[in-house]
Amino acid sequence: MQNESAITIKNLITRYGDKLILKDLSFEIPRSKITAIVGGSGCGKSTLLKHIIGLLKPASGSILVGGRDIVAMNERELNEFRRRIGVLFQGSALLNSMTIEDNVALPIREHARLNEATIKIMVKMKLDLVGLSGFDDFFPAQLSGGMKKRAGIARAMALDPEMLFFDEPQAGLDPITAAGLDELIMKLRDIFKMTLVVVTHELHSLFTIADHIIMLDKGELIFTGTVEQFKFSEHPKIKRFISRQVEEDKYCPEDYFNIITAD
């Protein structure tokens, strides 16, 4: 039987200098489901994502993908691992000097020895998948924000990855375009049975697409479980997050005094 967990994180600790960023995180990301990583700004969501995709090394802990610890991988092994995943970065990270077709074809040309005719068909299939048929010859600057995200997804899908990661995909999109993107993410789960991980703080999108939720608060894991469990959680920070309540005062008077009088 296939392991139900696609990624297992054990005792992950990260520091920037003396500052503890991720505080001993342990959780699992289920296979063929959409997992949302949520939390307020600066809680460590994007940092966590960068660790899971092998862009950052933690101070300690392990990240097991398919039974292999990516923390212990050398650069060559990491490159092989990255070939099996797709990432949509916040700004879509398209190359502005290239057409959409060339942007999507780039990873295929880099990693495979395929005939150009085959690549052209593959790219057209990916663009059709994300609803961008006919935009092959456009440049990124000629596309709207939502279309750029779709083109970014087509490129992330270029090598048929087993897992796709999204860093705040709805950021900067109007609600209708964001809803279209949510629909596309769900389609990728349903049709391709992919494991999808979405960093987000958009509540509407979260409750629309997520099967599983991981919530961080100041680098600590405060929740891991299903959407239903999340909705009915009694954890005060989760309740505040769902009801969009402003955080209580961060500091007690002593802390504040120490901050403003520090050398």
Add this chain to the structure above:
Amino acid sequence: MDINIEDVGKGKKVSLSGEIDMHTSPELRKALLKLTKEKISPIIIDLKNVSYMDSSAIATFVEALKSMMSYKGSMRLCNLSPRVQEIFAFAKLDRVFTICKDIEDALSR
């Protein structure tokens, strides 16, 4: 990936096995385009023993089908796994290819 080609009437049956991915699909492309150059029709593709197929495999079938159009040839795909069938349906490729249940079905078309 293994490719086994045999005669079936005026056409050929191409039995594939193993994984068809970006490393192996160039070999499949070479074999299929050789058949289309000889204007073989029908070409029956048996996917019964294919454990994995990526988009380069699908693109290769599309390319071969495209080259068959010049001589109005027919390509029939059979024994698709439910998952591959779902992907074909989603990409509307089930309207482009003749999808058959099994070899008998493909031969009877």
